[in-house]
Amino acid sequence: MRRILLFFSLLFCYHVKFLNAQQPEYPAIDKLLVFGEYEKAADTCRLILSGDSTNAMIWYKLGLAQQNMIPDTGSFRCFVLASANDTANNLYRFTVAKGYIARNRDFKAKPLLQELYSKDSLNWQYASYLTGIYIKEGKYDKAIDIYNRFYSVDSTNYVILDKLGFAYLRKAEYGKAIDFYNKSLAVNPRNIDAIRNLSFLYPFVNNRDTAIVLLSDAIRMDPEDADLYARRATLYFSRSHTKRALDDYLRIMSMGDTTALYLKRAGIGYLNNLQPALAIPFLKKAAARDTTDFETVEYIARCYSNMKDYDRSAFYYKKVISMLKPFKDAMGMTYLSLGSQQKADSLYVEAVSSYTTAYETWGNTGVLMMIANIYDENLNNPEKAVSFYKKFITVSQMSNYPDYIGSIKKRIEYLENKIAEEKA
Numbered sequence: 001m002r003r004i005l006l007f008f009s010l011l012f013c014y015h016v017k018f019l020n021a022q023q024p025e026y027p028a029i030d031k032l033l034v035f036g037e038y039e040k041a042a043d044t045c046r047l048i049l050s051g052d053s054t055n056a057m058i059w060y061k062l063g064l065a066q067q068n069m070i071p072d073t074g075s076f077r078c079f080v081l082a083s084a085n086d087t088a089n090n091l092y093r094f095t096v097a098k099g100y101i102a103r104n105r106d107f108k109a110k111p112l113l114q115e116l117y118s119k120d121s122l123n124w125q126y127a128s129y130l131t132g133i134y135i136k137e138g139k140y141d142k143a144i145d146i147y148n149r150f151y152s153v154d155s156t157n158y159v160i161l162d163k164l165g166f167a168y169l170r171k172a173e174y175g176k177a178i179d180f181y182n183k184s185l186a187v188n189p190r191n192i193d194a195i196r197n198l199s200f201l202y203p204f205v206n207n208r209d210t211a212i213v214l215l216s217d218a219i220r221m222d223p224e225d226a227d228l229y230a231r232r233a234t235l236y237f238s239r240s241h242t243k244r245a246l247d248d249y250l251r252i253m254s255m256g257d258t259t260a261l262y263l264k265r266a267g268i269g270y271l272n273n274l275q276p277a278l279a280i281p282f283l284k285k286a287a288a289r290d291t292t293d294f295e296t297v298e299y300i301a302r303c304y305s306n307m308k309d310y311d312r313s314a315f316y317y318k319k320v321i322s323m324l325k326p327f328k329d330a331m332g333m334t335y336l337s338l339g340s341q342q343k344a345d346s347l348y349v350e351a352v353s354s355y356t357t358a359y360e361t362w363g364n365t366g367v368l369m370m371i372a373n374i375y376d377e378n379l380n381n382p383e384k385a386v387s388f389y390k391k392f393i394t395v396s397q398m399s400n401y402p403d404y405i406g407s408i409k410k411r412i413e414y415l416e417n418k419i420a421e422e423k424a
Contacts, residue, residue: 026044026048026057026058026061028044029041029044029045029058029061030061032044032065033061033064033065036068038065038066038068038069039065039069041061041062041064041065042062042065042066042069045058045059045061045062045065046062049062054085055085056081056082056083056084056085056086056089056092057082057086059078059079059081059082059085060078060079060082060091060092060095062075062078063075063076063077063078063079063082063095066078076096076099076103079092079095079096079099080096080099082095083095083096090116090119090120093112093115093116094112094113094116094125094126096109096112097109097112097113097116097129098129100112101129101132101133106133106136106137109129109133110130110133113126113129113130113133114130117130117146121149122149122150122153124150127146127147127149127150128163130146131143131146131147131163131167134146135166135167135170138170140167140168140170140171141171143163143167144164144167144168144171147160147163147164147167148164151164156187157187158184158187158188158191158194161180161181161183161184161187161194162180162181162184162191162193162194162197164180165177165178165179165180165181165184165194165197166197168180169197169200169201174201174204174205175205177197177201178198178201178202178205181194181197181198181201182198185198190221192218192221192222192225192228195214195215195217195218195228196218196227196228196231198210198211198214199211199214199215199231199232199235200231202214203235203238208235208238208239211231211235212232212235212236215228215231215232215235216232219232224255226251226252226255226257229248229249229251229252230248230252230262232248233245233248233249233252233265236248237265242265242268242269242272242273243269243272243273245265245269246265246266246269246270246273249262249265249266249269250266253266258285258289259289260286260289260290260293260296261286263282263283263285263286263289264282264283264286264290264293264295264296264299266279266282267279267280267281267282267283267286267296267299267303268283268299270282271283271299271302271303271306274306276302276303276304276306276307277303277307279299279303280300280303280304283296283299283300283303284300287300292323294320294323294324297316297319297320297323298316298317298320300316301313301314301315301316301317301319301320304316328361328362329362331361331362332357332358332359332361332362332363332364333358333362334358335354335355335357335358335361335362336354336355336358336362336364336367338354339351339352339353339354339355339358339370342354343374343378346378348374348378348379349379351374352371352374352375352379355367355370355371355374356371359371365392365395365396366396368388368391368392368395368396369388369389369392371388372384372385372387372388372389372392373385375388376389376411376415382415382416382418382419383419385415386412386415386416386419389408389411389412389415390412392408393405393408393409
């Protein structure tokens with residue numbers, strides 16, 4: 001409790017030192033804020049503002065009180081009014097800028113932060129928020145210029161080194177990013193965030209082994225960090241070291257994270273380790289969590305095949321086929337739409353190609369009639385037309401429509417006579 005009171009006291013002193021020295025002090029309000037009497041502090045502020053609505057300090061104190069009340073319905077408005085009534089007060093303007101950022105209105109915060117930073121270019125708080133906006137905007141060089149100003153003052157500050165590394169990472173200058181993160185690690189060997197980023201960067205320069213070594217060091221420092229195991233497991237898996245990856249995935253799941261990907265990869269690890277019976281429970285749980293992942297179902301089929309349980313293996317392979325069918329149907333319908341558009345544009349050869357792909361993908365026999373009609377009516381190719389008319393009669397299931405089939409047969413007869421006459 002004493003530590004909490006000390007913290008609030010120091011926090012309050014930090015705010016007060018920025019206030020205009022010519023403004024009167026309000027020790028009663030300050031005491032209420034320090035001891036958590038936020039509603040009483042707010043009531044006191046409102047009483048003062050009822051007679052002095054331009055008192056910037058009181059608007060600010062009212063904002064501090066409301067910021068700690070549930071729900072916070074008006075603290076930001078108070079900070080805006082404080083800044084509007086005292087435009088020279090940097091604390092008020094900085095508080096407003098942070099409020100805009102919290103509300104995803106960076107375009108409002110940016111000019112305030114630029115103004116503040118121009119006045120005090122070595123104020124890290126201003127710089128940190130401003131560069132954060134630059135990074136989000138993709139203006140990495142502007143952020144780097146600011147970071148370099150601090151780096152020139154203190155080249156051993158690992159926070160600045162991390163920021164430079166991240167800016168170069170986002171800029172896709174991976175070599176420079178790696179250099180700065182390594183400098184950061186040299187200053188603070190227990191900087192696990194730097195290790196995380198290096199584990200992401202090293203694969204881009206074909207150095208997965210170093211990434212794995214770093215992650216292993218980090219795991220020894222923090223053996224309860226599931227993210228570190230996940231990163232190392234991903235690297236192992238990418239190198240087909242599925243048994244090593246399995247150990248990490250099992251560790252992650254023992255911590256309570258049983259997402260579909262981890263279950264699936266654990267199953268693959270057991271399968272590749274010639275333990276299909278152990279793989280199946282993991283793969284089935286993964287399939288239950290992600291019902292669209294046909295690859296997981298295929299691994300289950302492979303497990304049963306390896307166990308020589310061919311009936312169950314066939315069952316799951318058939319399930320894979322049924323899962324893929326909607327994708328094939330969608331692709332076929334897309335080619336059908338493309339073919340119709342090409343036909344409308346008189347691109348008949350291209351339309352036939354699209355319709356053919358639609359039929360091969362989708363298997364809808366009606367597409368055969370579309371192809372036959374183009375050969376018959378647009379491309380003047382009776383031989384091809386007859387071929388597709390006959391194929392339609394053979395594969396279609398329209399025996400219950402004898403009149404329609406009869407009309408097609410009459411057209412075939414007409415075209416065959418035409419072909420014979422042309423050859424005579």
